Amino acid sequence: MAKVTVDGIEVEVPNGASALQACEAAGKEIPRFCYHERLSVAGNCRMCLVEVEKAPKPVASCAYPVMDGMKIFTDTQTVRNARRGVMEFLLINHPLDCPICDQGGECDLQDQAVAYGKSFSRYEEGKRAVKDKYVGPLIKTIMNRCIHCTRCVRFSQEVAGVPEMGATGRGEAMEIGTYVEKALTTELSGNLIDICPVGALTSRPYAFITRPWELSKIESVDVMDALGAPIRVDVRAGEVLRVLPRQNDEVNEEWLADRSRFAIDGLKRRRLDRPWVRRDGKLVAASWAEAFQAVAAGLQGKRIGAIAGDTCDAESLFALKQMLNALGSTSHDARQDGARIDASRPDFYLFNSGIAGIDDADALVIIGSNPRVESPVLNARIRRRWLAGGFRVGMIGPDAELTYAAERLGAGPQDIAAAASFLDGAERPMIILGRGALARQDGAAILKAAWDLAASTNALREDWHGFNLLHHFGGQVGALDVGFVPGEGGHDVEGMLGGGVDALWLFAADDFDVARIPAGTFIVYQGHHGDRAAARADVILPGAAYTEKDGTYANTEGRVQHGRLSTMPPGEAREDWRIIRAASQFLGVTLPFDTLDALRGEMAGNHPALARLNAGPVRGCTDSTGPAGEGALSAEPFAPAVTNYWQVDPISRASAVMAECAATYLAPQPAMAAE
Amino acid sequence: MSDRPEEKGQNQRGPDSLRDQGIGGGFEHTHAQGKAEHDQPTHFAFDEQSEREVLKFIARYPEGKQASAVIPLLYVVQKQMGRQTGSAWVPRVAMDVIAKRLGMPAIRVYEVATFYFMFNTKPIGRYHLQVCGTTPCMLRGSDDVLRACKDAGGLKGYGDTSVDGNFTLTEVECLGACVNAPILQVDDDYYEDLDYESTVRLIESLKRGERPAPGSAIGRQTSAPEGGPNTLTGVEE
Numbered sequence: 056m057a058k059v060t061v062d063g064i065e066v067e068v069p070n071g072a073s074a075l076q077a078c079e080a081a082g083k084e085i086p087r088f089c090y091h092e093r094l095s096v097a098g099n100c101r102m103c104l105v106e107v108e109k110a111p112k113p114v115a116s117c118a119y120p121v122m123d124g125m126k127i128f129t130d131t132q133t134v135r136n137a138r139r140g141v142m143e144f145l146l147i148n149h150p151l152d153c154p155i156c157d158q159g160g161e162c163d164l165q166d167q168a169v170a171y172g173k174s175f176s177r178y179e180e181g182k183r184a185v186k187d188k189y190v191g192p193l194i195k196t197i198m199n200r201c202i203h204c205t206r207c208v209r210f211s212q213e214v215a216g217v218p219e220m221g222a223t224g225r226g227e228a229m230e231i232g233t234y235v236e237k238a239l240t241t242e243l244s245g246n247l248i249d250i251c252p253v254g255a256l257t258s259r260p261y262a263f264i265t266r267p268w269e270l271s272k273i274e275s276v277d278v279m280d281a282l283g284a285p286i287r288v289d290v291r292a293g294e295v296l297r298v299l300p301r302q303n304d305e306v307n308e309e310w311l312a313d314r315s316r317f318a319i320d321g322l323k324r325r326r327l328d329r330p331w332v333r334r335d336g337k338l339v340a341a342s343w344a345e346a347f348q349a350v351a352a353g354l355q356g357k358r359i360g361a362i363a364g365d366t367c368d369a370e371s372l373f374a375l376k377q378m379l380n381a382l383g384s385t386s387h388d389a390r391q392d393g394a395r396i397d398a399s400r401p402d403f404y405l406f407n408s409g410i411a412g413i414d415d416a417d418a419l420v421i422i423g424s425n426p427r428v429e430s431p432v433l434n435a436r437i438r439r440r441w442l443a444g445g446f447r448v449g450m451i452g453p454d455a456e457l458t459y460a461a462e463r464l465g466a467g468p469q470d471i472a473a474a475a476s477f478l479d480g481a482e483r484p485m486i487i488l489g490r491g492a493l494a495r496q497d498g499a500a501i502l503k504a505a506w507d508l509a510a511s512t513n514a515l516r517e518d519w520h521g522f523n524l525l526h527h528f529g530g531q532v533g534a535l536d537v538g539f540v541p542g543e544g545g546h547d548v549e550g551m552l553g554g555g556v557d558a559l560w561l562f563a564a565d566d567f568d569v570a571r572i573p574a575g576t577f578i579v580y581q582g583h584h585g586d587r588a589a590a591r592a593d594v595i596l597p598g599a600a601y602t603e604k605d606g607t608y609a610n611t612e613g614r615v616q617h618g619r620l621s622t623m624p625p626g627e628a629r630e631d632w633r634i635i636r637a638a639s640q641f642l643g644v645t646l647p648f649d650t651l652d653a654l655r656g657e658m659a660g661n662h663p664a665l666a667r668l669n670a671g672p673v674r675g676c677t678d679s680t681g682p683a684g685e686g687a688l689s690a691e692p693f694a695p696a697v698t699n700y701w702q703v704d705p706i707s708r709a710s711a712v713m714a715e716c717a718a719t720y721l722a723p724q725p726a727m728a729a730e
Numbered sequence: 731m732s733d734r735p736e737e738k739g740q741n742q743r744g745p746d747s748l749r750d751q752g753i754g755g756g757f758e759h760t761h762a763q764g765k766a767e768h769d770q771p772t773h774f775a776f777d778e779q780s781e782r783e784v785l786k787f788i789a790r791y792p793e794g795k796q797a798s799a800v801i802p803l804l805y806v807v808q809k810q811m812g813r814q815t816g817s818a819w820v821p822r823v824a825m826d827v828i829a830k831r832l833g834m835p836a837i838r839v840y841e842v843a844t845f846y847f848m849f850n851t852k853p854i855g856r857y858h859l860q861v862c863g864t865t866p867c868m869l870r871g872s873d874d875v876l877r878a879c880k881d882a883g884g885l886k887g888y889g890d891t892s893v894d895g896n897f898t899l900t901e902v903e904c905l906g907a908c909v910n911a912p913i914l915q916v917d918d919d920y921y922e923d924l925d926y927e928s929t930v931r932l933i934e935s936l937k938r939g940e941r942p943a944p945g946s947a948i949g950r951q952t953s954a955p956e957g958g959p960n961t962l963t964g965v966e967e
Contacts, residue, residue, distance in 0.1 A: 218835035223844040234840040235822065 158254030191238030216458025278529025283610025321710030328626025360386035360556035364563030365528035368606025381644035385542030389534030395498030407520035418481035424489025491696020503684025584705035597628035878929035919944035
């Protein structure tokens with residue numbers, strides 16, 4: 056530790072810390088553009104100048120290591136003059152277009168110009184003009200505004216792992232861009248908007264929409280992938296205009312994947328905004344009362360089953376399960392993808408090492424998963440661990456570009472056992488099993504094989520749990536937590552579609568083969584989008600999407616977070632638990648809760664895990680007995696679980712932005728020369 | 731993909747207007763920024779001679795540090811293009827080939843190639859006439875050299891390539907040979923102590939396909955005094 060005095064305040068910072076970090080420890084705010092605590096230090100904006108005792112001139116604090124006994128001054132006349140000088144130079148070529156700039160109001164340059172800018176300009180010459188670049192369908196570039204901090208270059212190289220941005224030319228001709236016109240091949244490109252300190256990189260879908268001070272900001276949680284990133288939903292006039300990541304070092308740090316950020320225009324399209332009832336083979340608009348009567352009539356005397364989707368809140372799932380049980384059915388399943396997950400113990404289906412646990416692991420085997428498209432932010436964390444060194448990655452499954460070197464250990468389930476030698480000697484070995492790998496006939500056996508691999512490589516210890524299941528959506532773990540899997544004598548999805556039930560309650564379930572529903576089955580569709588299943592429904596009960604209800608979600612590591620109501624559901628649509636509560640009354644099995652609090656109380660009583668908010672996974676494994684996993688492993692290689700990252704659920708399928716992304720990124724790449 | 735109209739505001743100054751004013755010269759003319767409008771070849775591969783040099787350069791750096799060879803390899807490409815097409819420049823496909831060969835991201839090669847003005851990222855003429863216009867050369871008559879290049883080479887000014895494809899004219903900053911000013915660098919060779927007539931003669935012989943010996947045009951031995959040495963002329967026993 057080094058003792059440093061900042062403006063007379065003595066602080067202790069670790070050796071090797073920078074002067075800027077010491078200033079922050081002392082509570083002094085240092086202006087900066089290029090410095091970002093999660094990126095390497097560039098030291099090229101010069102805004103963070105401070106004075107150091109005995110140093111002949113101001114030093115860039117972000118790149119200046121502390122020494123014991125150093126005295127730093129952050130607010131002297133010299134420092135102020137130096138920063139004013141830097142600001143004047145930065146503004147020479149920066150256009151004065153704040154009134155039409157989307158960064159206006161949340162712009163680092165704007166804010167710091169208030170503190171260090173002059174009220175006039177001494178520069179009479181023309182400003183530099185730079186051609187705008189195309190870097191993909193999500194990012195709008197206005198390169199005149201670029202101040203060459205190179206945060207975007209460092210982000211794409213270091214965090215995203217796609218070194219495609221750079222600074223070409225030099226001096227006044229220096230330009231940030233890709234040189235070759237192309238869309239950045241990353242699922243994390245939205246973060247470039249956040250890290251750009253000026254308005255050079257802004258959101259394309261959000262261009263000219265609103266000003267930040269007009270927005271209501273609601274803290275919520277993302278469900279578009281299983282990471283469960285904490286988000287801030289920005290709302291104006293009942294419309295979700297923007298989603299930004301919040302910071303949680305144990306989950307997303309401060310990044311957010313593109314689907315989570317940009318699929319929100321799907322919340323406004325193809326919505327179910329009123330109940331519908333099928334009469335004489337045609338869906339006709341109905342009132343809620345008529346819809347519930349139709350549900351009661353349709354379910355009368357039938358064997359009932361329920362299939363839940365991937366982004367449902369735990370409360371509604373709990374309520375639906377209670378209602379089905381009260382009606383005498385135990386056929387409820389939330390695994391519409393057919394994943395053969397063993398829900399008998401939480402650590403069979405959780406990411407037990409924890410997302411932050413990736414930082415502690417020293418070897419990793421990925422089985423039947425491509426984390427880059429299944430959870431881009433988690434993949435970035437694996438990459439960071441890999442960059443730090445002393446970490447080897449093996450992969451069983453289809454070849455994929457993961458942004459870090461992964462040794463291919465095999466293609467199918469029969470190669471799992473042999474991966475033990477790869478993990479040999481690792482102190483904290485980690486196994487990531489993709490949920491997609493379980494969605495096949497021998498899924499249960501694969502689960503067992505992966506567990507056995509963990510057991511045989513000493514990954515299941517009291518101080519370390521190396522078995523991890525990577526889910527795909529934010530509602531999947533919550534569904535397993537409330538036990539939304541077939542109970543005693545109940546049918547699973549396969550059984551229900553195979554004629555095990557006469558009536559099906561589809562709760563936002565669209566991602567199974569709807570055509571397989573047997574003819575004559577009575578279908579109640581409760582959900583928010585007119586996607587695949589709604590057209591087959593006999594009664595449609597319009598529900599709420601994740602931004603439109605207060606709900607509990609558990610991420611892939613079992614971390615429980617609350618999503619909050621940001622906008623009201625459209626039209627006559629209602630929050631899902633209310634719909635189920637109302638339906639239960641019509642079905643004569645009135646559920647015993649009238650408020651969300653009562654429901655949560657009931658749920659916490661049954662599933663105490665869902666009441667522990669924002670708690671990370673329990674470290675360590677106390678019981679290494681594996682899942683039952685009967686059946687033999689087939690020789691069939693793993694198939695990619697996600698082939699189209701941008702369009703995977705009803706919301707993203709309704710999104711025009713995601714459709715454009717899919718068209719851009721999934722189109723066959725033209726030959727280099729044809730560009 | 732810009733949302734703004736392409737026109738330039740009155741107060742804005744792009745590289746073009748610099749050229750219009752005849753100032754600035756420099757690498758902007760031989761460097762493409764962003765998307766290249768000219769014809770990029772569809773294919774590039776090292777030929778036998780280049781391949782030998784590539785191996786030699788790569789071997790100079792320790793394992794894992796092969797990216798250090800990027801500058802020599804860019805030169806190899808430029809020379810090979812000169813041999814094969816008569817225009818010594820570095821096409822983009824060649825930069826991709828280098829990136830692949832050295833195991834580095836392509837953008838890092840683009841950055842290096844566009845940073846150094848010694849690399850031409852656009853096609854140039856058979857001979858690259860690089861006029862030094864820095865103060866010592868200017869004082870010693872680089873304006874005459876420039877005029878001679880324009881007259882004899884059929885060039886309009888800095889950045890221009892002659893219609894016959896023989897010459898490209900570029901202004902460069904100090905070449906470090908001020909004692910022999912003014913200097914004209916043709917490709918890699920320095921021609922020194924030039925004036926209008928000697929420059930014209932030089933360009934005429936280049937046109938004929940001859941390459942006069944580089945060095946002083948007035949017969950000086952390197953930078954020794956004009957007319958021969960005048961100190962230490964005899965050694966006393």
